[in-house]
Amino acid sequence: MKFIIFLISFSFILSTTAQTDAEVLKNIYTTSLTNGNSYQWLDYLSNQIGGRLSGSLNAEKAVEYTKEELEKLGLDKVWLQPVMVPKWVRGTPEFAFIETAPGVTTNVNICALGGSIATKFGGLKANVIEVKSIEELETLGKDQIEGKIVFFNRPMQADLIQTFEAYGGCVDQRYAGAMEAAKFGAVGVIVRSMNLRQDNFPHTGSMTYGDLPLSDRIPSAAISTNHANELSSMLALNKDLKFYFSQTCQQLKDVQSYNVIGQITGSEFPNEYIIVGGHLDSWDLGDGSHDDGAGVVQSMDVLRLLKESGIKPKRSIRVVLFMNEENGLRGATKYAEVAKQKGENHIFSLESDLGGFTPRGFSFDCSDANFNQVLSWKELFKPYLIHYFEKGRSGADVGPLKTDSNVLAGLRPDSQRYFDYHHAANDTFDAVNKRELELGAATMTSLVYLFDKYGINPISNDKQIKN
Amino acid sequence: MKFIIFLISFSFILSTTAQTDAEVLKNIYTTSLTNGNSYQWLDYLSNQIGGRLSGSLNAEKAVEYTKEELEKLGLDKVWLQPVMVPKWVRGTPEFAFIETAPGVTTNVNICALGGSIATKFGGLKANVIEVKSIEELETLGKDQIEGKIVFFNRPMQADLIQTFEAYGGCVDQRYAGAMEAAKFGAVGVIVRSMNLRQDNFPHTGSMTYGDLPLSDRIPSAAISTNHANELSSMLALNKDLKFYFSQTCQQLKDVQSYNVIGQITGSEFPNEYIIVGGHLDSWDLGDGSHDDGAGVVQSMDVLRLLKESGIKPKRSIRVVLFMNEENGLRGATKYAEVAKQKGENHIFSLESDLGGFTPRGFSFDCSDANFNQVLSWKELFKPYLIHYFEKGRSGADVGPLKTDSNVLAGLRPDSQRYFDYHHAANDTFDAVNKRELELGAATMTSLVYLFDKYGINPISNDKQIKN
Numbered sequence: 001m002k003f004i005i006f007l008i009s010f011s012f013i014l015s016t017t018a019q020t021d022a023e024v025l026k027n028i029y030t031t032s033l034t035n036g037n038s039y040q041w042l043d044y045l046s047n048q049i050g051g052r053l054s055g056s057l058n059a060e061k062a063v064e065y066t067k068e069e070l071e072k073l074g075l076d077k078v079w080l081q082p083v084m085v086p087k088w089v090r091g092t093p094e095f096a097f098i099e100t101a102p103g104v105t106t107n108v109n110i111c112a113l114g115g116s117i118a119t120k121f122g123g124l125k126a127n128v129i130e131v132k133s134i135e136e137l138e139t140l141g142k143d144q145i146e147g148k149i150v151f152f153n154r155p156m157q158a159d160l161i162q163t164f165e166a167y168g169g170c171v172d173q174r175y176a177g178a179m180e181a182a183k184f185g186a187v188g189v190i191v192r193s194m195n196l197r198q199d200n201f202p203h204t205g206s207m208t209y210g211d212l213p214l215s216d217r218i219p220s221a222a223i224s225t226n227h228a229n230e231l232s233s234m235l236a237l238n239k240d241l242k243f244y245f246s247q248t249c250q251q252l253k254d255v256q257s258y259n260v261i262g263q264i265t266g267s268e269f270p271n272e273y274i275i276v277g278g279h280l281d282s283w284d285l286g287d288g289s290h291d292d293g294a295g296v297v298q299s300m301d302v303l304r305l306l307k308e309s310g311i312k313p314k315r316s317i318r319v320v321l322f323m324n325e326e327n328g329l330r331g332a333t334k335y336a337e338v339a340k341q342k343g344e345n346h347i348f349s350l351e352s353d354l355g356g357f358t359p360r361g362f363s364f365d366c367s368d369a370n371f372n373q374v375l376s377w378k379e380l381f382k383p384y385l386i387h388y389f390e391k392g393r394s395g396a397d398v399g400p401l402k403t404d405s406n407v408l409a410g411l412r413p414d415s416q417r418y419f420d421y422h423h424a425a426n427d428t429f430d431a432v433n434k435r436e437l438e439l440g441a442a443t444m445t446s447l448v449y450l451f452d453k454y455g456i457n458p459i460s461n462d463k464q465i466k467n
Numbered sequence: 468m469k470f471i472i473f474l475i476s477f478s479f480i481l482s483t484t485a486q487t488d489a490e491v492l493k494n495i496y497t498t499s500l501t502n503g504n505s506y507q508w509l510d511y512l513s514n515q516i517g518g519r520l521s522g523s524l525n526a527e528k529a530v531e532y533t534k535e536e537l538e539k540l541g542l543d544k545v546w547l548q549p550v551m552v553p554k555w556v557r558g559t560p561e562f563a564f565i566e567t568a569p570g571v572t573t574n575v576n577i578c579a580l581g582g583s584i585a586t587k588f589g590g591l592k593a594n595v596i597e598v599k600s601i602e603e604l605e606t607l608g609k610d611q612i613e614g615k616i617v618f619f620n621r622p623m624q625a626d627l628i629q630t631f632e633a634y635g636g637c638v639d640q641r642y643a644g645a646m647e648a649a650k651f652g653a654v655g656v657i658v659r660s661m662n663l664r665q666d667n668f669p670h671t672g673s674m675t676y677g678d679l680p681l682s683d684r685i686p687s688a689a690i691s692t693n694h695a696n697e698l699s700s701m702l703a704l705n706k707d708l709k710f711y712f713s714q715t716c717q718q719l720k721d722v723q724s725y726n727v728i729g730q731i732t733g734s735e736f737p738n739e740y741i742i743v744g745g746h747l748d749s750w751d752l753g754d755g756s757h758d759d760g761a762g763v764v765q766s767m768d769v770l771r772l773l774k775e776s777g778i779k780p781k782r783s784i785r786v787v788l789f790m791n792e793e794n795g796l797r798g799a800t801k802y803a804e805v806a807k808q809k810g811e812n813h814i815f816s817l818e819s820d821l822g823g824f825t826p827r828g829f830s831f832d833c834s835d836a837n838f839n840q841v842l843s844w845k846e847l848f849k850p851y852l853i854h855y856f857e858k859g860r861s862g863a864d865v866g867p868l869k870t871d872s873n874v875l876a877g878l879r880p881d882s883q884r885y886f887d888y889h890h891a892a893n894d895t896f897d898a899v900n901k902r903e904l905e906l907g908a909a910t911m912t913s914l915v916y917l918f919d920k921y922g923i924n925p926i927s928n929d930k931q932i933k934n
Binding site for chain 1: 496497500501625626628629630663664825827850851852854855881883884887900901902903906
């Protein structure tokens with residue numbers, strides 16, 4: 001009899017006591033892995049819509065689709081935030097070859113860099129000078145560069161464990177190569193694709209001409225790693241070979257677009273905002289599944305998983321799908337501008353924009369006190385093999401929200417395969433693994449749950465909560 | 468002047484002082500990522516040889532190829548260790564359909580399980596009873612099972628973070644399903660593939676009839692997850708549907724095969740052995756790139772990377788490429804038997820047999836003292852994002868070497884994608900990422916280096932080293 005009473009009491013305690021954080025996280029992960037929706041959303045976004053370059057029809061379809069899907073979730077508010085975005089179009093497929101003697105040509109795979117001008121009608125053919133860095137241009141001087149196509153061929157550094165570091169060490173060639181080479185009289189620029197793998201995919205990405213007058217601008221394209229190696233080998237044998245390329249891309253007038261925003265309004269501190277987001281635009285070559293379809297659908301699922309898990313946030317939780325991260329950051333700039341105007345207190349902003357791979361942890365841009373609070377939660381994540389909690393960069397879209405006291409963070413998935421797909425035609429749905437994507441959504445939801453429950457600025461936490 | 472003298476002294480110290488462990492590990496990782504050979508070997512093993520089922524011509528080609536490649540490395544000794552292995556052959560491609568009414572059929576993808584008998588000439592057609600477990604057979608009893616095909620359809624549990632646990636919770640259906648169902652008069656067995664993904668690939672794997680007399684044995688095959696779902700749905704609508712399958716597999720006589728072994732002989736303790744290995748055989752449907760081509764080439768590269776890094780081991784380091792892990796474990800059994808006969812002291816044995824994915828760490832089967840020594844090295848691995856050091860299972864092939872005092876370990880790569888490919892036709896070279904594979908080889912080499920340098924049994928380490 002005593003035993004039965006004990007059992008009844010015990011059940012009573014279980015049903016009335018709040019779940020521990022460990023139990024909440026377990027529930028979130030289980031829900032994501034058995035009843036997640038991120039993969040289904042990504043399937044539609046990738047396979048029914050496809051690449052979503054800012055200003056394109058697909059980008060607008062993605063705005064409509066994600067807004068409709070968020071509306072189905074029963075959030076407190078879903079809306080579009082207008083923002084003007086640049087519209088760059090690729091035109092007809094690019095074409096390029098190496099010519100070792102008149103009529104003796106080898107086709108190579110290139111793609112125009114985002115923001116580049118077209119080649120003149122009929123294409124551009126010139127001698128090539130290979131360099132490994134922008135600095136090398138200065139050494140060579142106008143003598144050796146004028147009238148030529150500059151071929152930037154510094155590979156990503158394979159021995160860096162985190163591939164983003166290798167990207168950071170190379171991307172200046174792509175971003176500023178044409179602007180710098182033009183100053184020495186180059187007529188065009190070809191850049192080795194930012195890819196650690198040897199394959200035939202050219203990888204696009206943004207570039208700038210800075211303040212260069214329109215008349216001085218030169219066309220710029222990426223070449224696949226295999227063809228970069230081929231061009232380099234052929235140049236070693238024959239410095240007088242010519243490179244031909246043709247591209248018809250152009251920059252049109254800015255057009256109207258939108259950030260897509262959904263909100264669960266906080267029950268206790270509605271003017272403290274926690275946002276989670278990714279960017280809705282993508283490059284146009286693939287369908288943008290990893291960059292950043294994954295971040296979009298994971299962020300959408302954070303709000304859904306909170307609801308599915310029966311969590312009623314104290315603070316206002318927003319999903320923000322930013323437009324135009326790739327070639328302008330206009331959506332992120334607009335969002336931060338409006339948040340400031342409205343005096344919204346964004347205490348924690350989390351971005352997922354490093355692919356839908358197995359999550360390893362987060363990097364944080366915040367004070368030591370806030371970071372220490374995060375470290376106190378680290379053990380909660382251990383069952384999910386989430387181990388990486390470091391200070392570092394957050395994400396491009398949440399960056400403009402930075403203040404002295406808030407917390408920005410970026411999800412850090414395993415980075416080994418990211419640059420196999422980044423900005424290339426093979427960034428497609430089949431390259432995303434369902435479980436890896438869902439684990440990312442659960443990991444993000446768990447961190448949002450903890451920041452919602454405990455707030456930020458733990459040293460003066462009591463005071464802050466009472467305000 | 469003083470400064471110059473200081474510089475000279477400093478250089479002198481640098482050149483004569485041994486590298487720190489951190490420096491050695493950095494060198495190992497850099498070498499593997501920039502000058503590894505694991506991927507190139509895997510390319511040959513997968514694309515020039517292919518699936519390597521024990522007793523097959525391909526298995527023998529793999530023995531020859533890996534022996535020749537090890538001989539090129541300038542090891543102290545390379546040899547073949549003879550072992551008799553079972554020879555099971557698949558025969559002509561399997562064929563199966565669901566028949567909902569006479570002549571109304573839906574084809575489904577199946578593959579015979581390794582070790583299964585064939586269906587009788589012309590195939591087998593019968594009613595189907597779906598179960599979720601072996602235990603359920605008892606509940607149903609002979610009444611409901613006799614004369615039917617038993618369809619084991621318990622899926623892998625998606626909410627387990629480590630997919631091997633989900634496999635462990637399901638594989639009894641595949642391994643023992645036919646043996647148990649036969650006892651209740653079943654005429655055949657169809658098992659849901661051990662795959663967390665919904666796709667069309669059937670996944671083979673070993674099964675047993677135990678002591679069942681030959682005359683009582685029934686054929687057993689795996690069905691793809693998509694078709695398992697389809698069969699289950701159709702059964703829910705129509706319990707009287709029939710399932711047809713035909714397979715011509717058979718068990719032939721044992722044949723001669725080999726373990727392939729290479730050795731760097733230790734400079735101080737030549738009779739203390741450290742081995743690193745994977746299994747050379749694979750299933751026959753794909754080319755066995757993840758299971759276990761990856762483990763084979765990583766293990767080969769451990770010895771090569773030690774040499775490339777200028778490390779001269781104190782203990783004897785062996786790479787052992789085990790034959791017949793998949794359907795007999797004969798190679799592992801033989802290796803342990805010979806080691807025991809020769810009184811070889813195997814202090815540390817490491818296996819890689821969980822796929823060529825991003826390494827996360829190791830699991831260890833050893834004493835607390837040895838495990839604590841491992842934990843003292845954990846910080847050295849942090850720059851490489853290697854964080855998982857837990858006690859647990861090592862590997863099937865190193866298992867027979869277990870003693871009270873030695874250390875067994877298994878490399879633990881990220882497990883999320885492993886069962887997408889495991890024992891199926893899509894376990895092919897393109898599913899392996901070069902960097903992920905190379906990081907695994909470097910991680911294994913680093914641990915081998917540390918065990919070689921510090922030995923085992925740290926509590927009585929001095930004594931042990933002096934022996």
